[in-house]
Amino acid sequence: xxxxxxxxxxxxxxxxxxxxxxxxxxxxxxxxxxxxxxxxxxxxxxxxxxxxxxxxxxxxxxxxxxxxxxxxxxxxxxxxxxxxxxxxxxxxxxxxxxxxxxxxxxxxxxxxxxxxxxxxxxxxxxxxxxxxxxxxxxxxxxxxxxxxxxxxxxxxxxxxxxxxxxxxxxxxxxxxxxxxxxxxxxxxxxxxxxxxxxxxxxxxxxxxxxxxxxxxxxxxxxxxxxxxxxxxxxxxxxxxxxxxxxxxxxxxxxxxxxxxxxxxxxxxxxxxxxxxxxxxxxxxxxxxxxxxxxxxx
Amino acid sequence: xxxxxxxxxxxxxxxxxxxxxxxxxxxxxxxxxxxxxxxxxxxxxxxxxxxxxxxxxxxxxxxxxxxxxxxxxxxxxxxxxxxxxxxxxxxxxxxxxxxxxxxxxxxxxxxxxxxxxxxxxxxxxxxxxxxxxxxxxxxxxxxxxxxxxxxxxxxxxxxxxxxxxxxxxxxxxxxxxxxxxxxxxxxxxxxxxxxxxxxxxxxxxxxxxxxxxxxxxxxxxxxxxxxxxxxxxxxxxxxxxxxxxxxxxxxxxxxxxxxxxxxxxxxxxxxxxxxxxxxxxxxxxxxxxxxxxxxxxxxxxxxxxxxxxxxxxxxxxxxxxxxxxxxxxxxxxxxxxxxxxxxxxxxxxxxxxxxxxxxxxxxxxxxxx
Numbered sequence: 001x002x003x004x005x006x007x008x009x010x011x012x013x014x015x016x017x018x019x020x021x022x023x024x025x026x027x028x029x030x031x032x033x034x035x036x037x038x039x040x041x042x043x044x045x046x047x048x049x050x051x052x053x054x055x056x057x058x059x060x061x062x063x064x065x066x067x068x069x070x071x072x073x074x075x076x077x078x079x080x081x082x083x084x085x086x087x088x089x090x091x092x093x094x095x096x097x098x099x100x101x102x103x104x105x106x107x108x109x110x111x112x113x114x115x116x117x118x119x120x121x122x123x124x125x126x127x128x129x130x131x132x133x134x135x136x137x138x139x140x141x142x143x144x145x146x147x148x149x150x151x152x153x154x155x156x157x158x159x160x161x162x163x164x165x166x167x168x169x170x171x172x173x174x175x176x177x178x179x180x181x182x183x184x185x186x187x188x189x190x191x192x193x194x195x196x197x198x199x200x201x202x203x204x205x206x207x208x209x210x211x212x213x214x215x216x217x218x219x220x221x222x223x224x225x226x227x228x229x230x231x232x233x234x235x236x237x238x239x240x241x242x243x244x245x246x247x248x249x250x251x252x253x254x255x256x257x258x259x260x261x262x263x264x265x266x267x268x269x270x271x272x273x274x275x276x277x278x279x280x281x282x283x284x285x286x287x288x289x290x291x292x293x294x295x296x297x
Numbered sequence: 298x299x300x301x302x303x304x305x306x307x308x309x310x311x312x313x314x315x316x317x318x319x320x321x322x323x324x325x326x327x328x329x330x331x332x333x334x335x336x337x338x339x340x341x342x343x344x345x346x347x348x349x350x351x352x353x354x355x356x357x358x359x360x361x362x363x364x365x366x367x368x369x370x371x372x373x374x375x376x377x378x379x380x381x382x383x384x385x386x387x388x389x390x391x392x393x394x395x396x397x398x399x400x401x402x403x404x405x406x407x408x409x410x411x412x413x414x415x416x417x418x419x420x421x422x423x424x425x426x427x428x429x430x431x432x433x434x435x436x437x438x439x440x441x442x443x444x445x446x447x448x449x450x451x452x453x454x455x456x457x458x459x460x461x462x463x464x465x466x467x468x469x470x471x472x473x474x475x476x477x478x479x480x481x482x483x484x485x486x487x488x489x490x491x492x493x494x495x496x497x498x499x500x501x502x503x504x505x506x507x508x509x510x511x512x513x514x515x516x517x518x519x520x521x522x523x524x525x526x527x528x529x530x531x532x533x534x535x536x537x538x539x540x541x542x543x544x545x546x547x548x549x550x551x552x553x554x555x556x557x558x559x560x561x562x563x564x565x566x567x568x569x570x571x572x573x574x575x576x577x578x579x580x581x582x583x584x585x586x587x588x589x590x591x592x593x594x595x596x597x598x599x600x601x602x603x604x605x606x607x608x609x610x611x612x613x614x615x616x617x618x619x620x621x622x623x624x625x626x627x628x629x630x631x632x633x634x635x636x637x638x639x640x641x642x643x644x645x646x647x648x649x650x651x652x653x654x655x656x657x658x659x660x661x662x663x664x665x666x
Contacts, residue, residue, distance in 0.1 A: 101625075105334075
């Protein structure tokens with residue numbers, strides 16, 4: 001039988017990673033930067049967070065270090081896409097490749113393949129169904145997400161972010177610094193992506209393994225489109241995906257669904273997003289300056 | 298503040314100078330991690346770039362390692378040239394590998410002269426089918442292809458894993474690996490004493506063909522025109538949609554053939570690790586090659602060289618082999634970053650200068666008064 005409270009608990013745990021990452025990607029994409037460095041940023045958050053937590057013995061210090069890694073990744077993306085105006089897809093893929101290679105290189109030097117476990121974050125309200133979650137999950141759903149939604153839609157700063165993402169020329173004429181705003185959006189996004197990655201090692205798993213993010217960054221990219229570039233939309237998408245994932249893990253032990261390949265379920269979000277894009281046809285509301293570098297002539 | 302200003306024209310010496318700068322900067326940036334690993338950067342680079350070229354064995358390995366990168370680099374270059382940003386070569390490569398395995402295990406009795414063209418055709422079709430939906434969405438609805446091609450990569454990987462965990466699981470040892478393909482499908486070795494196989498020759502042939510088409514035919518001109526300025530191309534009567542669609546399909550087909558080459562030339566079966574990120578590295582290859590077929594050949598060989606050297610460096614210098622990927626990715630980012638200077642020249646911001654002038658004038662007026 002399906003254990004509903006268990007299912008919901010698992011759903012929120014695995015949705016947390018996606019919520020942080022997708023929320024970060026929404027912010028950068030609303031500013032007109034498709035950050036394909038997301039997978040590498042999450043990976044470096046996971047690795048740096050784990051390594052520092054292992055050396056200091058505190059997951060909190062690890063989390064702070066992961067945030068630092070997110071800042072570095074965001075500055076790299078900013079240098080390439082904002083200051084230099086390089087193609088966003090090439091810089092993003094390059095950043096992801098570089099960060100993953102650097103983390104794997106450092107992992108090999110520091111741990112030479114040994115699996116080390118750290119003392120992860122504790123769960124709050126243990127033994128209470130559903131409420132038994134990590135603090136980062138609570139912060140993510142009840143602080144970060146509402147705050148970002150408010151920031152993007154209700155504040156001048158959010159308006160500036162959306163302005164440079166929709167029409168950077170007009171924003172520039174109106175006296176908004178396109179470069180500074182895009183850097184700010186990239187920094188917010190990078191920090192959130194890195195925290196999402198760090199949640200994997202510092203809370204969910206307790207260790208770092210190669211390929212730990214396992215394409216979750218690409219899932220987050222899909223969720224941003226699914227949520228039509230809105231924070232809450234991306235959160236709903238993350239919960240749906242995590243819910244389906246948790247459900248199929250439970251269904252896999254039942255007799256009726258044992259033969260349904262797990263891979264079909266995992267592939268669902270990508271296929272659904274592409275189908276949704278196809279269904280909405282020309283009406284997809286991309287940010288106006290999506291993928292476009294901005295430079296005064 | 299330094300600002301970038303559009304150049305009126307690019308000096309001839311600039312591009313070679315910038316490339317030398319990019320190599321020097323890459324060296325300086327990567328020297329730190331190499332030293333941290335306890336190796337000498339000069340020795341490491343000698344191992345990466347020069348050592349693999351010094352013996353016949355390792356030279357063969359360089360050609361073998363560069364083979365998948367030739368396919369994916371060429372695929373990406375052709376699509377990018379037409380302004381279709383295909384980030385999905387990884388997925389198309391895997392689709393081709395699946396098709397080759399399907400052909401090689403289903404019709405396993407075919408003799409080589411039939412089997413090899415059949416496998417290549419099946420892979421090309423599979424790769425083209427894998428890019429078809431993003432390509433149609435792009436030309437039909439103007440839906441951005443970067444994200445759609447990218448998102449189909451994990452789907453292709455999941456297809457591989459689903460097949461290997463399910464219907465294609467090895468019947469003998471129950472490992473998640475397919476059965477071996479029929480013997481007729483195995484690509485012949487083209488250089489005796491090495492593992493270099495037919496796939497390398499096919500890739501070189503495709504690169505030559507791509508060069509010929511791009512540089513010497515009307516089709517190539519149309520393709521380049523669409524990529525450079527689609528509005529201008531349309532104004533001159535080029536069907537932008539058809540050109541973009543067909544170059545996307547060709548791109549997918551070439552990446553798919555890369556998957557075939559890896560299955561039939563090297564592994565003989567499908568495994569979950571059939572692609573070591575070759576599709577993503579293809580973007581690196583194509584970009585560093587400035588999207589030219591000849592450049593793709595040179596860069597793919599260079600990256601193959603670095604991979605072989607990095608494997609050797611991990612044995613000889615105890616330098617983790619991932620350093621090869623660090624070098625490659627750093628070279629990419631530094632190069633694309635610095636090549637911006639080909640079109641823009643850095644100048645000291647006028648605002649600061651103007652402010653300084655104003656201040657000087659003001660102070661002089663102060664003195665006069």
